[in-house]
Amino acid sequence: MRQLKNASEVAVVRLKILAAQNYKCAVCGVSLKGKLRGGPTLDHDHDTGLVRGVLCKVCNTFEGKLRVLSIRYGNGKVNELQALRNMVSYRSIHTTPRTEYLYPVIKKRRKRGSVPITGVKGEDKNKTG
Ligand SMILES: [Zn+2]
Numbered sequence: 001m002r003q004l005k006n007a008s009e010v011a012v013v014r015l016k017i018l019a020a021q022n023y024k025c026a027v028c029g030v031s032l033k034g035k036l037r038g039g040p041t042l043d044h045d046h047d048t049g050l051v052r053g054v055l056c057k058v059c060n061t062f063e064g065k066l067r068v069l070s071i072r073y074g075n076g077k078v079n080e081l082q083a084l085r086n087m088v089s090y091r092s093i094h095t096t097p098r099t100e101y102l103y104p105v106i107k108k109r110r111k112r113g114s115v116p117i118t119g120v121k122g123e124d125k126n127k128t129g
Pocket residue numbers: 025026027028029030055056057058059060
Protein backbone atom coordinates (compact mmCIF):
# COMPACT_ATOMS: atom_id res chain seq x y z
CA MET A 1 0.00 0.00 0.00
CA ARG A 2 1.23 3.48 -0.79
CA GLN A 3 -0.15 6.49 1.05
CA LEU A 4 -1.14 9.24 -1.37
CA LYS A 5 0.16 12.57 -0.13
CA ASN A 6 -1.82 15.28 -1.90
CA ALA A 7 -4.46 16.20 -4.47
CA SER A 8 -1.95 15.95 -7.31
CA GLU A 9 -1.20 12.33 -6.47
CA VAL A 10 -4.91 11.65 -6.15
CA ALA A 11 -5.43 13.06 -9.65
CA VAL A 12 -2.64 10.89 -11.10
CA VAL A 13 -3.94 7.72 -9.43
CA ARG A 14 -7.52 8.55 -10.43
CA LEU A 15 -6.47 8.81 -14.07
CA LYS A 16 -4.41 5.60 -13.86
CA ILE A 17 -7.30 3.63 -12.35
CA LEU A 18 -9.79 5.23 -14.73
CA ALA A 19 -7.67 4.04 -17.69
CA ALA A 20 -7.59 0.54 -16.16
CA GLN A 21 -11.41 0.71 -15.93
CA ASN A 22 -11.53 1.60 -19.63
CA TYR A 23 -12.74 5.11 -18.70
CA LYS A 24 -15.99 3.79 -17.27
CA CYS A 25 -17.58 4.14 -13.83
CA ALA A 26 -16.78 1.01 -11.79
CA VAL A 27 -20.41 0.72 -10.65
CA CYS A 28 -22.79 1.83 -13.41
CA GLY A 29 -20.42 1.64 -16.35
CA VAL A 30 -21.19 5.10 -17.71
CA SER A 31 -18.42 6.49 -19.88
CA LEU A 32 -16.23 8.97 -18.06
CA LYS A 33 -14.08 9.73 -21.07
CA GLY A 34 -13.54 13.45 -21.43
CA LYS A 35 -15.04 14.14 -18.02
CA LEU A 36 -11.86 14.50 -16.08
CA ARG A 37 -12.84 17.66 -14.18
CA GLY A 38 -15.62 17.50 -11.62
CA GLY A 39 -16.80 14.10 -12.82
CA PRO A 40 -14.86 10.98 -11.93
CA THR A 41 -14.21 10.51 -8.23
CA LEU A 42 -11.52 8.38 -6.65
CA ASP A 43 -13.69 6.30 -4.34
CA HIS A 44 -12.17 5.12 -1.09
CA ASP A 45 -13.11 3.41 2.13
CA HIS A 46 -13.60 6.23 4.64
CA ASP A 47 -12.61 3.99 7.54
CA THR A 48 -9.38 2.61 6.14
CA GLY A 49 -8.46 5.07 3.37
CA LEU A 50 -8.13 2.20 0.91
CA VAL A 51 -8.74 3.35 -2.67
CA ARG A 52 -11.36 1.16 -4.35
CA GLY A 53 -11.88 2.60 -7.82
CA VAL A 54 -13.19 5.50 -9.86
CA LEU A 55 -16.88 6.29 -9.80
CA CYS A 56 -19.07 8.82 -11.54
CA LYS A 57 -20.46 11.56 -9.29
CA VAL A 58 -23.87 9.91 -9.09
CA CYS A 59 -22.49 6.54 -8.00
CA ASN A 60 -20.10 8.16 -5.56
CA THR A 61 -22.97 10.11 -3.99
CA PHE A 62 -25.12 6.96 -3.97
CA GLU A 63 -22.33 5.00 -2.28
CA GLY A 64 -21.83 7.73 0.29
CA LYS A 65 -25.52 7.91 1.12
CA LEU A 66 -25.69 4.12 1.43
CA ARG A 67 -22.78 4.25 3.84
CA VAL A 68 -24.36 6.95 5.98
CA LEU A 69 -27.80 5.30 5.96
CA SER A 70 -26.36 1.88 6.70
CA ILE A 71 -24.82 3.31 9.85
CA ARG A 72 -28.35 4.16 11.01
CA TYR A 73 -29.69 0.83 9.74
CA GLY A 74 -30.16 -1.66 12.53
CA ASN A 75 -28.99 0.95 15.02
CA GLY A 76 -25.47 0.54 13.73
CA LYS A 77 -25.36 -3.15 14.64
CA VAL A 78 -25.48 -4.39 11.03
CA ASN A 79 -22.55 -3.70 8.73
CA GLU A 80 -22.91 -1.81 5.49
CA LEU A 81 -22.60 -4.82 3.18
CA GLN A 82 -25.13 -6.84 5.15
CA ALA A 83 -27.55 -3.91 5.05
CA LEU A 84 -27.14 -3.82 1.26
CA ARG A 85 -27.59 -7.60 0.96
CA ASN A 86 -30.75 -7.39 3.03
CA MET A 87 -32.11 -4.60 0.84
CA VAL A 88 -31.26 -6.43 -2.39
CA SER A 89 -32.94 -9.55 -1.04
CA TYR A 90 -36.03 -7.60 0.04
CA ARG A 91 -36.33 -5.77 -3.29
CA SER A 92 -35.70 -8.97 -5.26
CA ILE A 93 -38.44 -10.98 -3.58
CA HIS A 94 -40.85 -8.10 -4.16
CA THR A 95 -40.37 -8.05 -7.92
CA THR A 96 -43.23 -10.53 -7.71
CA PRO A 97 -46.25 -9.07 -5.85
CA ARG A 98 -46.42 -10.42 -2.30
CA THR A 99 -49.50 -8.52 -1.15
CA GLU A 100 -52.85 -7.74 -2.73
CA TYR A 101 -52.63 -3.98 -2.08
CA LEU A 102 -51.73 -0.92 -4.12
CA TYR A 103 -50.61 2.14 -2.24
CA PRO A 104 -53.00 5.11 -2.64
CA VAL A 105 -52.22 7.87 -5.09
CA ILE A 106 -51.58 10.83 -2.82
CA LYS A 107 -52.51 14.19 -4.24
CA LYS A 108 -50.32 17.12 -3.34
CA ARG A 109 -51.73 19.37 -0.65
CA ARG A 110 -52.94 22.62 -2.04
CA LYS A 111 -51.48 25.86 -0.81
CA ARG A 112 -53.49 27.82 1.69
CA GLY A 113 -56.06 30.01 -0.11
CA SER A 114 -55.74 28.29 -3.47
CA VAL A 115 -58.71 26.82 -5.27
CA PRO A 116 -58.76 23.04 -5.57
CA ILE A 117 -58.37 21.87 -9.15
CA THR A 118 -60.00 18.49 -8.70
CA GLY A 119 -61.95 16.75 -6.01
CA VAL A 120 -61.00 13.54 -4.33
CA LYS A 121 -61.39 10.63 -6.71
CA GLY A 122 -64.63 8.74 -6.14
CA GLU A 123 -66.09 11.43 -3.92
CA ASP A 124 -69.43 12.93 -4.94
CA LYS A 125 -69.34 16.68 -4.22
CA ASN A 126 -73.15 17.07 -4.43
CA LYS A 127 -73.78 14.34 -1.95
CA THR A 128 -75.39 15.52 1.27
CA GLY A 129 -75.49 13.99 4.66
ZN1 LIG B 1 -21.65 5.47 -11.98
